[in-house]
Every structure is written in structure tokens, then in C-alpha cells.
Amino acid sequence: MITTRICEILDIRYPVFQGGMAWVADAALAAAVSNAGGLGIIAGMNMNGEQLRAEICKLRSACDKPFGVNVMLMSPHAEEVAQVIIDEKVPVVTTGAGNPLTFMKKWTEAGVKVIPVVASVALAQMVAKRGATAVIAEGGESGGHIGEANTMALVPQVADAVNIPVIAAGGIADGRGYAAALMLGAEGIQMGTRFLVATECNIHPAFKAKVIKAGDTATMVSGRRLGHPIRSLKTPFSRRFAEMEKDPAISDEQLSSFGTGALRRAVTEGDDENGVFMCGQVAGLVKREQSCREILEEITAQAESVLSGADKFILR
Numbered sequence: 001m002i003t004t005r006i007c008e009i010l011d012i013r014y015p016v017f018q019g020g021m022a023w024v025a026d027a028a029l030a031a032a033v034s035n036a037g038g039l040g041i042i043a044g045m046n047m048n049g050e051q052l053r054a055e056i057c058k059l060r061s062a063c064d065k066p067f068g069v070n071v072m073l074m075s076p077h078a079e080e081v082a083q084v085i086i087d088e089k090v091p092v093v094t095t096g097a098g099n100p101l102t103f104m105k106k107w108t109e110a111g112v113k114v115i116p117v118v119a120s121v122a123l124a125q126m127v128a129k130r131g132a133t134a135v136i137a138e139g140g141e142s143g144g145h146i147g148e149a150n151t152m153a154l155v156p157q158v159a160d161a162v163n164i165p166v167i168a169a170g171g172i173a174d175g176r177g178y179a180a181a182l183m184l185g186a187e188g189i190q191m192g193t194r195f196l197v198a199t200e201c202n203i204h205p206a207f208k209a210k211v212i213k214a215g216d217t218a219t220m221v222s223g224r225r226l227g228h229p230i231r232s233l234k235t236p237f238s239r240r241f242a243e244m245e246k247d248p249a250i251s252d253e254q255l256s257s258f259g260t261g262a263l264r265r266a267v268t269e270g271d272d273e274n275g276v277f278m279c280g281q282v283a284g285l286v287k288r289e290q291s292c293r294e295i296l297e298e299i300t301a302q303a304e305s306v307l308s309g310a311d312k313f314i315l316r
């Protein structure tokens with residue numbers, strides 16, 4: 001059994017987080033992951049306070065285990081969402097798309113465990129000094145919004161720089177990646193792409209089919225011109241967006257407008273002509289739909305096997 005500090009801190013069986021994927025990570029998916037022993041996370045995305053409160057209520061009706069909420073700090077509703085998290089006594093908050101320092105003090109004072117997503121050592125150190133319980137060091141192999149550093153380089157540097165637990169994210173979909181993350185100094189992992197094909201994940205079947213069919217070169221990065229690059233599957237829409245980025249005659253406003261609603265269309269409609277299918281580079285390792293419990297048990301067994309056999313590389 002793999003156990004680390006984060007298991008004790010959060011009272012979870014497996015040191016495995018489910019990514020807070022916008023339009024994907026709803027109460028049903030988060031509850032299934034938490035019930036299976038990991039940390040399920042509801043995506044706050046652009047929800048207002050009451051919408052998030054309703055989603056938390058749904059989760060609690062199906063789950064009595066620890067869970068988290070991911071707060072997208074760029075959301076226009078971030079202030080009211082931050083207060084709902086306190087009012088509802090949400091155990092864990094993960095944050096992305098911005099600097100969490102604005103809300104960290106009142107969250108920590110309310111007993112909320114704050115675990116920001118970081119893409120640099122500097123941000124990891126900053127949030128650690130302000131009371132973060134842990135950090136999620138996310139490399140550019142991940143799906144959705146990405147930073148510049150890759151997981152292999154980022155995780156050990158963050159682990160060396162802070163004394164709190166580090167959760168590795170980006171490019172992890174099986175027990176081999178899980179074991180590797182631990183060897184890099186992480187005390188847990190976060191997976192998004194693997195959970196896209198969970199039985200309990202409510203995305204459109206066409207999205208799941210694309211992930212299962214994907215190979216090692218199935219993803220691309222777009223959005224750098226707008227300052228927030230994302231990784232997604234190669235589709236007619238994502239290729240058009242990338243071409244539009246190169247055209248100086250198209251304004252940033254037009255480009256941004258073209259992308260508005262694309263993730264929702266992919267998740268809810270499976271529309272590859274007008275939708276963006278955010279997905280990590282590990283899609284090529286994801287071969288079948290499984291329950292969240294099966295996913296957690298499988299990757300744990302594989303990681304334990306890899307770790308227990310590592311001494312074969314050492315000459316004595």
C-alpha cells in the first residue's frame with residue numbers, strides 16, 4: 001500500500017487527486033473518486049456561488065468522504081465562490097488560472113486546506129510561505145491550461161524548494177508515471193486525462209472515444225498568442241484556431257471570441273468542428289473505460305509492482 005503525508009493530512013486512502021477539469025469534473029465524478037479512496041474535485045470554473053453550492057450538495061448526497069473544489073481564479077465569480085467554500089466547510093481547495101494569495105488567508109483561517117496548482121518554483125515558494133497545505137506541480141504535458149516547464153523538470157525542483165507535500169501532475173496516467181513521480185520527490189499525483197474515460201465521467205461519448213483512440217502525437221498546443229496556452233486533441237477546430245493565431249489580420253478579440261464556448265461544446269455535444277477537447281499527452285496510454293475504483297486500484301497495483309522491483313537495477 002502506497003501512503004504518504006498527504007494521505008494522513010487529507011484522510012484519503014490513495015495519494016491520488018482527480019483534476020478539476022472545467023465542464024468535466026462535476027459532483028458525480030468527484031464523488032466516485034472520493035468514494036474509491038482518492039480525492040475527488042469539483043470544477044468551480046465559471047459557476048456563481050449558488051451554482052457551486054448546489055454541486056457541493058449533490059456530492060454530499062452521494063459521498064461522505066473528503067473532497068475538494070477547484071477555483072478558477074480568473075472567474076468573475078471568484079469572490080462569492082471563495083465565500084461559499086467557507087460557508088460549506090469544503091475540506092480542500094485547489095486553485096488555478098491565477099494567484100491564490102487574495103483568498104488564502106481567509107481560507108486557511110476557516111480551516112480549509114489550500115493546495116494551489118503551480119507551474120514554477122517561485123509560485124510554489126510564495127504559496128508555501130502563505131500557508132498552503134501542499135502544492136500541485138503541473139507540467140506542460142497536461143491537458144488544458146499549461147505552463148512552460150515539463151513535469152520531469154518541474155517536480156524535483158519544486159520538491160527541493162518547499163517543505164510541504166508536492167503533488168505531481170501532467171503526463172501521468174498509469175502506475176509507471178505514479179512511481180516515477182514519487183521518485184522525483186512528489187508525495188502524490190493528480191490525473192485528469194485518465195479520468196476522462198471513467199465510467200462515472202459524464203462527458204459526451206464522442207469525447208471518450210477520441211481519448212481512447214488517441215496516439216502519442218494526438219495533442220497540440222494553441223492559445224500562446226492570447227497568453228494562456230492550452231493542450232488539446234488535434235481536431236478541425238483546434239487546427240483552425242492555431243491557423244487563426246498566425247494571421248495578423250485577426251485581432252485578439254476575434255480570436256478569443258472564436259474560442260468562446262468551445263470546451264462546453266466538446267464536453268456536452270462531442271462537436272469536433274466547433275469544440276476543443278482538452279487532453280494531455282498521455283492520452284495514448286488510455287485504452288479503455290473503467291470505473292474510478294478500478295482506475296485507482298489498477299494504477300496503485302502497477303506502481304507498487306514497479307517500486308518493489310526497482311532494486312533489480314542496483315548492482316550489489
